[in-house]
Amino acid sequence: MTIEFECRYCQKVLSAPDDKAGSLARCPQCGETISVPVPEGMTSLSRADEGGSDTGTPVPEESSFLAEGTLREEESVLSTGQTVCPMCGEEAPAGALNCDYCGETLQSPGPGSGEPRKIEVGAVLSRAWGVFSSNLGRVIGVHFLAYILAVLCSVAVLILFIALGVGAVALLGEPEPGVLIALGILGYIVVLLINAVFQFYFLLGVLSYILKLVRGEQPSFNELFSGWPYLGRMLLCSLLFIFMYALGYICLIIPGIIIALMFGAYPYLLIDRNLPGIESLTQSRKITQGNLMSLFLISLVLGSIVLVPYLSLVFATVGMDRGAGPPVWFPIVMIFFMAFVYLFLIPFSVLVGGTCYAEMTNQ
Template identity: 35%
Template sequence: MCGAVNPEEEFECVSCGEELQQTQSAQNEFQSIRAKDVFGRSWELFWQYPGVCLLGPLLANILYVLVCILMFVIGLLVFMGLSLVMPENSLLLVLPMIFLGLIALVMLLYVVAYFELGKVILFMRVAQDEQPALSNIFAGGQFTGRMVLCSLLFELLIFFANMVFVLAGYALALLFWPYPYLLVDRNLPGVESFGKAVDVTKGNLITLFLVFLSLFGLVILEAVALIGLAYLMVAQLSLPPGPVVGVACLLGVAGGLFLYSFLQLVKAVAYVQITRAA
């Protein structure tokens, strides 16, 4: 307006007070999305990278279970070793086990956060069409500490909200779910990611609600369809129930893996569409 030169960080002109362009850009930082676009893009990307989308979360969850089993075995061996050298029901046996149990709990939280971040990074790469790889599930190390604290805070918020009113927790989950994506995408401090998460979701709450409700409906539809088909095969076609139930369980696991992977991709695509300018 006046031709004055302003420092980059200023929001108003130091000479005439005119609002600078960067303020207007900041107001348009997040975009409105449509459920159709989110599902369409997610479906396209899923079949562009089917192996990564299916195997990534499966591998992460298998490794998580293996680590949990390893921790349990180590804890059991330690307990057996201590019980051999200490009197039964001794306080000297109880206290070390409590201490080791707390250490195991902290380690478990870190393992959960590590692999959850790995899945976030993997599906963010898919959503941005940036050549994702299974190795992405091991890329969350630098964010793990903040993720542990944020996850604890998130779960506590949901728990206490549900104690007040059962649907309040779901409302908060809808507001704050992008916090791990912000941790990874913008390397934000832990608590700050919650405030920014509300900025991401508040303009798209109805759309996000419809998206997640549709995915929940698909889960219910899959369960009803499998139960119904199994019943018809046993009751109407007189097929042996054992094999029918076995096949239904296998189909349920396969369908569950697909829906879980697709949900992860839908969340990443929704985040990318909201936070990236068209």
């Protein structure tokens, strides 16, 4: 038999085989997910025997709307949105890789699944350079715009606090020198903290933009303002990360390097998976497992790149101290060094970080 019904969103008349009654499908006209209705009194027996057939001629599935735009079940073409674990019998979201209750593997991960994997140094650098060279203006532009916005916010905060200080002095009179110094130090600390919040806010936007570029998407510069939902967790995780790194660095430096490599992917995890609390730190340890040496070698490559302009700056300074060479060379080299660092090295390093994350999570 055939079930005929209307889409409740666009009123298109649809037909489906009776064995699909109760299933979910996507309307070919409006794209909304709809449920194939179950006729009253329908049993496993033929509806024709009961006189309940909607049409005289059954329509095969390949001739119904169910055959249009066939998708995988986990994409909810004929899915209830849940799958049953064969091990424990609990329900899990359709498309889940593992059961949340017993850990049973429900399906094997494929490319782009986000499942951790080992990375290759050459593959990461090659992919990063390809994205960087083909999106040079966009990569540099988003960093430059973030710099400008952060500076403007810092200046605005500084002006606001100066105005508040001048207003307070005008209303309350000039305080004692000791009190004035204490208030000045307190105000300076508050300004630094507020500026740090702005820095993290725009950093989240830059990382989100870069991660989308690495994935082959075409983000807009509005992505710079997308970090608000993650800001609180970013600040919390960053404080813990800095504390762990400083503690490890005190312990003969090497533990600090290991901690930085092990937990350094937490901002990308926070943006990509919107993880609660400090879970992005724990997940970072999982995805970097087996990749610490590769990450260390990539860091060495990036560090060696900065040596070229840095050594040029050192040699120029030494030459000036010895009276060799005209003084005009120093500001030129200094400008070259700053431009190289802020317009090339930092954007490329951030892009490499996003590429490392994408490679480690099989994206």
